[in-house]
Amino acid sequence: MAFPRLASVMVEQVLVDEGGVVLTARTATREAACPGCGTLSGRLHGGYQRRLADLAVAGQKVVIDLAVRRFVCQAAPCARRTFVEQIDGLTERFARRTPALRRTLERIALALAGRPAARLAAHLSIPVSANSLIRMVRRLPDKQSSVAPRVMGVDDFAFKKGHVYGTIILDVETGERVDVLPDRTSETLSAWLRAHPGAEIVCRDRASAYAEAVRTVCPDATQVADRYHLWKNLCEAVEKCVAQHRTCLTGPAEDTSTDNPAAVKAGPAADDVPEEPVEGPRAIKRRQRHGAVHALYDKGVQIEVIAKTLGLDRKTVRRYAHAANPEEAPASVLADRDGRLPRRRTRGHRRPRCPR
Known part of the structure; x- marks a missing residue:
């Protein structure tokens, strides 16, 4: 019951030690079918030992030491001269693991992949490297479908x-x-x-x-x-609207009444004095990109072709193409800082240095 895969072989010895459980077994068949032509052959050529890893039992690693035989194919037209017998459910060609263990490791690798899957496999007493798990996943056949999903x-x-x-x-x-x-x-x-x-x-x-x-x-x-792009579209629309109407927002009103003598003495702050906007390098670059994109977009050139021609990302080109003027292109509240940062720098504002 614990080893149903060994029903078709003869178990000669069970050895339990600190390294796990070692099962010594041999095949009992007298003849086998050639994998090339399917002809049954009973002519023995030789044999050798195969060491197969199996699923763990009671937290112990299990290894099957199996003696298999090599037969001679007696069919004249068959190109295969010798072949090794395979036990259904226990052995696979060139495999060092039983099919049950291989399927279990494939499921673990598909669920976790790489190092996390290797750590879980070691905890289950079926140690395997992360690279071996990745190779198992790559060997899995792709599901080929002739129709698209609904x-x-x-x-x-x-x-x-x-x-x-x-x-x-x-x-x-x-x-x-x-x-x-x-x-x-x-x-x-x-x-x-x-x-x-x-x-x-x-x-x-x-x-x-x-x-x-x-x-x-x-x-x-x-x-x-999908939901992600719906939320993304909504956030970009709100951000664009706020950026366009940021000049309509006023700062908090100052208390200039006589009840607050400190406010009367202080007077208006230096930052509240209106000044002429200073155009920074980012604004100039934004205006140039807007003109270059619209020069091609207005002629009917696709966004992807414009992106390759100008060396820009498709999303950037789309933003400029859908903007009526350069000020709408960035759609970000940080665009206002192109002029504000130079003004603050000319007034003597500096970033505080970090203490060493």
Whole structure:
């Protein structure tokens, strides 16, 4: 009951020591089928010992020392001359672990990956290195599907941030990865959608390339945004609105009545004196970028092509393209500091030094 995988072999010895449990066994079959042609052969060629790691029992590491035999294939057209017998559920070709242990380690590696999975495996008395777990995951076959999921999620990710990007396709209902595309262009996604029809709802970000691909190949599909991009769009809209109307905000009113003699003597602060705005280098750079982007965007050039031409990120180009004037492009409250910082520096304001 503890070792159902050993039902088809003969166990000769069980040794328990500080290192774990060692089971010595040998096969009992008289003939085996050739893996090349399937012909049964009973002609013995030789044998050797295989040492297989198995699932732990009672917190003890288990090792199976199995004696297997090599047979000669007697079929003339078969290219394989000799072969080793394999025990169902116990051995695999070139494997040093039982199938049960391999499946367990694969599940642990898929859930945790790398070092965390190796630490958990050691705690379960099935020690394995992090690199071995990663190799197990890489050997797993990819799930090939001929149709797209009903609710499909599309988003880009960075192979190398700022340089190389790809596209990941997910099944939103199950959360499983469906496929990974080498880039984030509309042509690549369109080709994938033609080869995998069936998407009814496409959850994507604001990328125009994805919208164009879905609109071209799947015109009946509903395009929606996920919660992250909804919140992101809302935050950017509020931040842009606040940045545009920041001049409408007034500071707290000062008490100039006679009840507060200190305020009367102090008078207005130096920072409250209106001065002419000073244009900083960032404002000049922002105006130049805005003009360069609109020079191409107004001619119908795609945002991705503009980004490659000017050497800018797509999100930056999109921000400038959708801005009516350079002041709206950054959409950040920090844009106001381009003129304020030089003014404060000319008045003698300095950052305090840190004590050594």
